[in-house]
Amino acid sequence: RDFNERCAQCSEVNWGLTDGGGFYCRTCHNVIERTREVVNTDFITNSRVQTISKGSKKQEKTDGGCEWYICEGFQLVLKKQVEALEALGVCPQMKDEILCNFWRCYLQKSKQAYCQRPAAETVKALSVCESSTDVDSDPERPSLLHLLSLSESEGDLQTDCSFASSVSKVSESTSVYSGSVDGSLYIMKNQKEKLRMTMPMTLSFCYMALLWMREPITLSEFLRFVVEGHIPYLNVFQHFPEKMKLCGLDLKIFCVESWPVYEEVFNKMHELAAFLDLPRFPDITESCFLHPDMLCMKYLMEANLPDELHNWTCRVVKKIGIGEVDFLTLMPGNKSTRKVKHDVLAAAVIIVVLKLLFLLDDHYEWLLSEFAEERNKNNTEGGPYFEFKKWYEVVKHVLDVEQKKLDEERAKYLWRCEKPLFYSVKKKSKVLKRRQMVVNLQNQFGKLAGSVQRAEKPNPSSFQLSWSEENTDGSCFHGHSLKGVLQEKRGLLTAMNPDYWLCTVKLCNEKLCGHLAHYKDVEFPQSYHFVLGLFSFLLRIQPSYIHDEVCMIEHKLFNKKLYKKLKYNTVLRK
């Protein structure tokens, strides 16, 4: 469709495709040698997405492999990921309409397809790789070592000295460098200009689609599902078809050896949204799962806190305006507003509410707890009052157990998969031997590990901690009352606690140092550390990020008071 050359015979531009994938002129039925790029229909489900046009070579190489391009690989990855999401219950629309279009848009904008490809670029790369037999002779051609060092991935692939040392012995063609046609080119490309695709970015793509669809899954949850193995990420290349051979630099692109962190995926997603010139995302309203009111309810339940606290979170949300549609909805390219992390925001709101009601200065909350305990002992009618101490003990115990389990799981994580990887055909036998030995050893020691077998992947669940009201041991606090910490003043329920301490008096400039506040530098009360730690575990992110959000919320909440103070100070100075 994009082929615009004139037919040699009749000078028309009216091309069609034969069954064999060859081009023929519809006017005079002249068949030319140019063939449509082999795009295996396995790669893409939506038949509307078509060819990635390029100058083509022989269709099949001698080793049974075919020519394939890096972005085709990524397309496959995305397909697998979105199918997994569908299996989890995400609306199928996401794959066919949303993600697909995002991807096409990306390919177009990054000039990898659907456009007049600067053919010169490709041709140059190909000829360079083919011609010279002596690797070191051509000063223009980047050496393999150089290419390796360019990539920002930190995998140990870079330190594979044995591979690097074999470079000088290489004297063959492109197959050594990468199984894909443009692997080396891909790594060489200047990343800043065109937002080069990476494995972590596939997650950004997925999340962007999820956000667009307003699916009830937060980024932290999504990433947790990835780590738990419900979304293919780590060894997804093993699902590539046999013909797509991976070797050499492809490994650097598709083999990851680390889990991307929240910040990374989050920031990339925003970059991507801006790069694709997307319009304002669909509105996030009060009925939306991602709205702080909803998320707060979920997290309160998961944190085993009284339902009554939800009134308070809603009040805070309303007061500082973070429940507004304009605040919550993503407007790509808008650099002036702070990007919203819905899950972290909700967690931070809960923490602020806890600080409002319990102060969390390592004294007051225990005091309140004692009063509640007294009352609960003497008065068993009506629901129990919420006792901070009891809650702390129950939750801490469970948290410690879960954290320990998580740490062990992280240590037992298996990174490799059945499909062996090798840089070059030369290394193949060594790699296969090693793989065999690893499997043997795993069997031998696995038997000695006793009855502790690697459990099947647990079913993905939205709630990591669950508390049942039916437990008679009183370990569920959902129904507990906050009466012990509240008082009535002029018909309104307010906190008995008159004080509040700010996490930070002055917010830092996020663009300069990456954070709004510095969690590690200051000493905070243990109770504060504890609640931060709790949500840090639930969301699987560093406590400092939640701390930042807490600071931001506090500053919004106490804006007037702070402003007054600042003003007062300046007056004094005069």
Next chain:
Amino acid sequence: SSNEHKLNFKKSKEACLSYIQDALLQKQWKRAAEFLTCYVESLEKDYSREHIGPSEIIWRIGTEILWHHSQSCMKEFNCFMEQMKTLGVKRYLKVCLEHIFHLLCNGQIDEAYQNLSLAESWRFGEQTAIQDKEMKLIQAYRGLLDYYSWSKQKNILLENGEDGFSDLAVEQEMHGYFRKAAVNLKEIIKIPGVWDIFVKCYVDLLEFYGDHNEARQVLNEYAYNSKFPANPNAHVYLYQFLKRQGESKKSLISALKILHDIVPSHELMIDFNTMLQKSKKRKKRRLGLEVIFTGLDYAGWKENAKAWSCLARQVKQIVISEKHLDWIKHEWNSRKDWWPAFHFSRYLAKRNWQENKSLSYEKALVAGILLGKDCKYFKYVSHQGCKAQLKRFRMLKKFMNRHSLVYLRISG
């Protein structure tokens, strides 16, 4: 920015390794195996820059687990070791050696021998030269096992010999083992090191075949060559050999000199003192006194009755002869502050009397001379001894009465 806590392959395996180490320390073999199963995929990474690579770690940890785990058997162990041998050619001989040690510990002498022979015939380009030390060890251990076989044959021969039969075949086999053993054992002890067992065996062989000169030379080298690390056993072996050969007291004494310097508390010091005491040379007798005093400085000798009797004999002899009291004075000078509490407390007097009357006798004699007859120790023991109407204690009392002022001259 936030990449420090990013979980990646390397960190994950580091954490895994620390779990394994904890489990090993607590002897939780099942748990260690569980985590090792997850660790082994590290083999698929090239760690050429690391100090100790995963293949070595897996070898060492796997060995520990398989050796101790209740459900593991030798068959599995051997299978594992064979795999480890293929893992790192630079470690090949080391792994072989360790495997052989384990086989020996398990009593599988024949298998150990087979492995030794196999390892000996291994060749791998320049690695063979690089791993020369390990090769020598392998040959030495094979020599050792040959010695062991020789020894068995010898015993058979000796038994049969009693009946008057001499089995030629057994004898020839025995000689064969001797030759094989001798060659290898001789080689290893040339290299500076601690080769006690090899030396002993080699000397045993030489003595049996009557090559005493060679034996003497070997032992001298082992004891006196400064390239070899200081080794008390070397001197002990030499001394024992010389004794067997019936050498003069002079050469026996000289053999023990260095041992006294290195290990003053060695049990042979008693023999040393006994020989020195009897010497005609004044210097030697003086040395003898020093030797016995020094030995008794050590807690391990506190209840050594023989040692005390040596000391008692010598000081008694000096006191009687009234010559060289200054020797005792000199020795006592550095000990008078702490020996009383260390050896001659009332508590010890009671205990020694209860447990070992001879010991208390000898000690009492020494105490009386050094501290006078009014000292706690002497008073108690002497009183008890006389009460029990034991003759020698009465004699002791008389002796002390005669020499009651000696202690003043010693301590003054």
